[in-house]
Amino acid sequence: MDENKSNPHSTSTSQTTRETADCIFERLRFQITRLGSATPLTSHIFFIFGASGDLAKKKIYPTLWWLYRDGFLPERIRFIGYARSQITIATIFEHAAKYMKVENHERETFQKFVELNSYCVGHYDVEKDFQHLNDEANRLSKQESAHRLFYLALPPNVYESVTELISKHCRPKPPGWIRLIVEKPFGKDLQSSNKLSEHLSKCYVEEEIYRIDHYLGKEMVQNIIVLRFANHILSRVWNRDSIAAVIIIFKEDIGTQGRGGYFDQFGIIRDVIQNHLMQILSIVAMEKPRSTKGEDIRDEKVKLLRCISPVKPEDVVIGQYIGDKDSGDVEHQQGYLDDKTVPDNSTTPTYAQLILNINNERWAGVPFILRAGKALNEKKAEIRIQFRDAPGAMFDEDIRENDPNGRLARDELVMRVQPNEAIYLKLNTKRPGEMGFIIEETELDLTYGDRYQGVKLPDAYERLILDVFMGSKINFVRSDELQEAWRIVDPILELVDQKKLPLIPYKFGVFGIPEAFEAAAKHGYIFRGTYLWKDERSGSITSKEQKKKEKNR
Ligand SMILES: NC(=O)C1=CN([C@@H]2O[C@H](COP(=O)(O)OP(=O)(O)OC[C@H]3O[C@@H](n4cnc5c(N)ncnc54)[C@H](OP(=O)(O)O)[C@@H]3O)[C@@H](O)[C@H]2O)C=CC1
Numbered sequence: 001m002d003e004n005k006s007n008p009h010s011t012s013t014s015q016t017t018r019e020t021a022d023c024i025f026e027r028l029r030f031q032i033t034r035l036g037s038a039t040p041l042t043s044h045i046f047f048i049f050g051a052s053g054d055l056a057k058k059k060i061y062p063t064l065w066w067l068y069r070d071g072f073l074p075e076r077i078r079f080i081g082y083a084r085s086q087i088t089i090a091t092i093f094e095h096a097a098k099y100m101k102v103e104n105h106e107r108e109t110f111q112k113f114v115e116l117n118s119y120c121v122g123h124y125d126v127e128k129d130f131q132h133l134n135d136e137a138n139r140l141s142k143q144e145s146a147h148r149l150f151y152l153a154l155p156p157n158v159y160e161s162v163t164e165l166i167s168k169h170c171r172p173k174p175p176g177w178i179r180l181i182v183e184k185p186f187g188k189d190l191q192s193s194n195k196l197s198e199h200l201s202k203c204y205v206e207e208e209i210y211r212i213d214h215y216l217g218k219e220m221v222q223n224i225i226v227l228r229f230a231n232h233i234l235s236r237v238w239n240r241d242s243i244a245a246v247i248i249i250f251k252e253d254i255g256t257q258g259r260g261g262y263f264d265q266f267g268i269i270r271d272v273i274q275n276h277l278m279q280i281l282s283i284v285a286m287e288k289p290r291s292t293k294g295e296d297i298r299d300e301k302v303k304l305l306r307c308i309s310p311v312k313p314e315d316v317v318i319g320q321y322i323g324d325k326d327s328g329d330v331e332h333q334q335g336y337l338d339d340k341t342v343p344d345n346s347t348t349p350t351y352a353q354l355i356l357n358i359n360n361e362r363w364a365g366v367p368f369i370l371r372a373g374k375a376l377n378e379k380k381a382e383i384r385i386q387f388r389d390a391p392g393a394m395f396d397e398d399i400r401e402n403d404p405n406g407r408l409a410r411d412e413l414v415m416r417v418q419p420n421e422a423i424y425l426k427l428n429t430k431r432p433g434e435m436g437f438i439i440e441e442t443e444l445d446l447t448y449g450d451r452y453q454g455v456k457l458p459d460a461y462e463r464l465i466l467d468v469f470m471g472s473k474i475n476f477v478r479s480d481e482l483q484e485a486w487r488i489v490d491p492i493l494e495l496v497d498q499k500k501l502p503l504i505p506y507k508f509g510v511f512g513i514p515e516a517f518e519a520a521a522k523h524g525y526i527f528r529g530t531y532l533w534k535d536e537r538s539g540s541i542t543s544k545e546q547k548k549k550e551k552n553r
């Protein structure tokens with residue numbers, strides 16, 4: 001018998017899930033109105049520059065749709081796409097369709113959203129095109145003082161002219177405000193980044209600029225601050241006395257997939273480490289901010305970055321993927337240089353590991369290892385805090401008998417940013433049921449999918465675009481943070497660009513580069529390879545199933 005039918009008070013799982021999600025949305029909407037900055041009745045215009053491009057199609061249009069669908073955007077809003085391509089808004093929506101994930105019951109709402117969108121053709125450096133865009137915006141919003149948000153989903157070579165012409169021709173009349181969302185890369189090195197910052201500061205005040213780093217919008221990255229500063233038990237051990245090493249890992253199981261034109265000019269250090277991983281590092285290691293205000297948090301991040309010396313060449317390992325001709329997977333047979341958008345003899349790294357030292361009282365001597373690679377065996381991002389060995393030799397005999405490594409495993413706190421967000425603490429326990437002290441590794445586990453069933457975690461772009469509407473800058477990068485992050489990697493980038501560091505080839509689909517593991521071990525990060533994550537231990541999940549699950553999320 002169907003229990004739900006017989007009991008009017010019971011709900012089906014999907015109903016419960018929907019209700020949980022509704023409660024969360026309701027709470028969020030309340031927070032937004034309380035913060036008041038989205039001012040629901042004032043007109044807003046959201047401009048998407050580079051509307052014909054990849055990011056716009058995959059992330060920006062879908063995010064705007066989800067925010068609109070869930071009732072987070074101001075009532076009076078228009079969206080205007082802008083690019084050089086002679087296309088229509090219909091074409092843009094056709095291309096973005098598969099990323100929008102519109103459900104059948106949402107069709108009517110979606111249609112309303114589509115009707116709020118339009119597209120303007122124009123160049124990125126022609127004054128009259130921007131004047132025309134401004135006229136069009138005024139006509140559509142019927143208000144010259146509508147608040148305006150500009151998303152620059154554009155390659156960096158046009159940032160300067162676009163930002164100048166927006167400021168010159170497309171500012172709203174007061175009291176309308178303007179907010180400019182700038183995508184990374186913010187420059188190519190310290191010098192070009194400073195030049196861009198100087199240029200922006202001539203046309204905009206800092207409050208108007210939102211430098212987006214989408215990792216700052218990820219649930220687990222946002223949780224680091226709470227985990228660290230709302231748990232006394234952790235704050236006592238969060239230092240060099242207890243922590244042996246910290247490793248922040250980014251892995252992708254795809255290659256450049258046709259984005260080689262962009263990637264080859266930047267490489268993995270600029271693409272991922274200088275921004276996403278350095279941002280994570282600064283939150284993991286900063287001192288406690290005075291408050292949760294954006295400026296207080298960013299002040300602490302900058303202070304921390306200032307304690308890091310530029311990376312030394314001996315602390316760097318770089319690599320480039322090659323095709324694995326024996327692989328059954330056609331994509332894995334293609335190396336980086338086989339990508340048609342990559343120059344034939346490119347030496348751009350697709351894998352890098354940098355080991356940093358933070359010269360302050362809390363962290364001196366603790367290696368911070370930043371590791372990122374494309375075309376590896378899995379997609380994963382995580383932070384591992386490895387604690388020091390348990391002192392005293394009490395279990396030595398028992399370990400020698402039972403453990404091939406002859407030493408106790410180190411405790412490790414892992415924050416899995418993606419996929420399947422989780423926080424788990426790896427610990428040693430007595431193997432249950434055994435007579436003696438047979439020790440095995442296990443975990444205290446907070447897997448979000450189990451603990452928070454039915455809770456929808458918004459996509460990083462959803463949170464960040466909403467932040468811009470609300471005028472919250474906590475999750476955006478300040479110019480001095482940016483400057484410090486570039487300072488740390490700048491000398492290494494110079495050596496990489498001059499081809500002065502050995503580039504290690506690795507096969508598409510491998511776990512990583514042995515030289516990087518050896519360097520991490522030499523600095524004190526011990527990887528035993530004996531621990532199995534709970535799902536792997538129980539055999540309940542194979543990596544293919546894991547992938548499938550992730551794809552369906
Ligand atoms: N794609 C992604 O997944 C991510 C992208 N980003 C960042 O977002 C920004 C946009 O990326 P993405 O959408 O991939 O880029 P695209 O290469 O798709 O470029 C976006 C649009 O810019 C215009 N454009 C492209 N090349 C040039 C050029 N040389 N000169 C002038 N205009 C040009 C094109 O529009 P038209 O010709 O119609 O004017 C194009 O549709 C970049 O800064 C990138 O680093 C960040 C994170 C992820």
Ligand SMILES: O=C1O[C@H](COP(=O)(O)O)[C@@H](O)[C@H](O)[C@H]1O
Pocket residue numbers: 214252271272381
């Ligand atoms: O910024 C970038 O990030 C993506 C990875 O983002 P994720 O949210 O899927 O982890 C990366 O593929 C890309 O090269 C880089 O520009």
